[in-house]
Amino acid sequence: MPVPTVPVAAGAGAAAARARDAALIVPVAPAVPADDEDLDGEPDVVLPQAPQPRPTRRHRPTPRSNTIRAGDLICGDCGQGNAPARRFCARCGEELREAEVAPTPWWHRFRRRRGPRVVPLDSVTGEPGGPAPAPGGGLAALWARARVVLGVLVCLSCMLYATYAPFRHTVDDRAASVRRTATDFLESRYDPVRPSEVRTEDSARGSDPKHLVDLSTATHWAAPFDARSPGGAEKAVLVVGFDRVVALDQLIVTAGAGDEFTGHGRPRQMLLTFTNEKRMRLQLKDTAKPQKFPLKGATAIKTVRIEITDVYPSEKGGDVAVAELEFFSLLS
Incomplete structure (x- = not known):
């Protein structure tokens, strides 16, 4: 952009030239002096305010990403398995100084150990001297x-x-x-416990309740039992007593009448009531072989009440027979 020029009359002197140059200068507004406070460079006074609460940082641990191996350090805070060389948990950052070490399973002792192969070197040439x-x-x-x-x-x-x-x-x-x-x-492991007495409420003719504990399956005890009558089971009841307080752990029952096994009824269910008022119900099979039953809760026993509640009926019917009862306790 061309600079405007101011013409000067011919024959004018130096005063006219200075007036011409002054007309070309842009006027500048005079500077306003600032306040004394602004010249000091100090900040303004700020009144005290209430402290602002800081947002709480939520701790969000990452989910467990590995399985616990033998020898790992188990973090007590999050349960993460860490390598034995770590000092802090890789998941939550908890210190592992008192962390529990994962045990080695016993069957790992039978596994083939893996590790670096050591190759023997020749003492002269320094080269491998044989297979690793x-x-x-x-x-x-x-x-x-x-x-x-x-x-x-x-x-x-x-x-x-x-x-x-x-x-x-x-x-x-x-x-x-x-x-x-x-x-x-x-x-x-079992010690036989011999009863001192056997009492029955009713027995068949010629049948002695002592045959139940005489250690002979050739003899038997029989009692009237009508399977068709609702009150028939009440007659097939016997009580076994001991001369001292015992703890019973096993009962062996030999059902039937020996050689006349099918000629008499055989017990199907027996209800045992102990001295401590605990009860057990036994389910028997229709066999002439001895049947073993564990006795639970039969501690501090002086008597056992045995009630036959159901039978396998015989051809003749009308009674139930038991050949032998044997009680055992664990050896101390």
């Missing part, structure tokens, strides 16, 4: 071979048991012998 041994040493290698051999033997035994009858019979006999030995060992 398996992790865990010679015992681990021996256990690995033994597992292979055992697996092969088990497979061959199963095939032989399925295809060769004499071998199968031998194995079955040996298993039955082991089962009998175990049963005899368990039975030896």
